[in-house]
Amino acid sequence: MPESDLVVRMADERDEAALAGLRRAWLEERAGRPVDDPGFEAAFAQWWRLELPRRTFWLAEAGSEQSGxxxxxxxxxxxxxxxxxPGARSGRIGQVGSAFVLSAFADRGVAGALLAHAVRHARERRYRRLVLAPTGSSASFYRRAGFDAAGDSLLVLDPLAVAD
Structure with a gap:
């Protein structure tokens, strides 16, 4: 996908509905059918308000200025x-959560672009580690990006030690 056709930006409160819609679409793709949950968007909005102070979200969008x-x-x-x-001060780590890309865009560099923003954020915030619990199908993607195993279900990355 040409870079001009993809924008990755930090999401804010105006993106709540887009993120909820994307989450629903992603799940329905995996289920292979619509998921009947009329209260999902309200539950997502409530979760969003609780999590926003401690989470940073990025949204990938495809299109153009002309087409939207x-x-x-x-x-x-x-x-x-x-x-x-005692003897040590607190440190910060980041945990990657809810990374997903619609299947039509899975092999177009979207996941890599999103992860690059998360890793850059971890460096800027000087996190000691960036951790995640990958799905079986995503573990190899994260390993290729520099994450290492840390037990049976976690992968870890030292964002300060990895070059762009």
């Missing part, structure tokens, strides 16, 4: 501040 932009993927990072202990 369509949400095609998103990723978020939740900041976790460790409790200080």
């Amino acid at each position: 932009w369509t949400p095609v993927g998103s990723i978020n990072v939740v900041e976790i501040v460790h409790m200080p202990r």
Whole structure:
């Protein structure tokens, strides 16, 4: 996909409905059918309000200025501040959550572009680690991006040690 056809930007409160719609579409793709849940959007809005102070969201959109932009993927990072202990101060890590891309855009560089924003954010915030619990099908993507195994279900990346 040409770069001009894809925009990745930090999401804000105006993007709540787009992110909820994208989350629903992604799940319905995987289920292979519509998911009947009329209360989902309200539940998402409530979750969004609770999580927004500690999460940073990015939204990938495909299109152009002329034709308009369509949400095609998103990723978020939740900041976790460790409790200080005697002899050591607290540090921060980031946890990648709810990364997804619509299947029509899966092999077009969208996931890599979203992850690059999350890693850049982790560097800027000076996180000690960026962690995630990948699905079986996504683990190889994250390993190729520099994440290493940390137990059976976590992958970890030192964002300060990885070059752009």
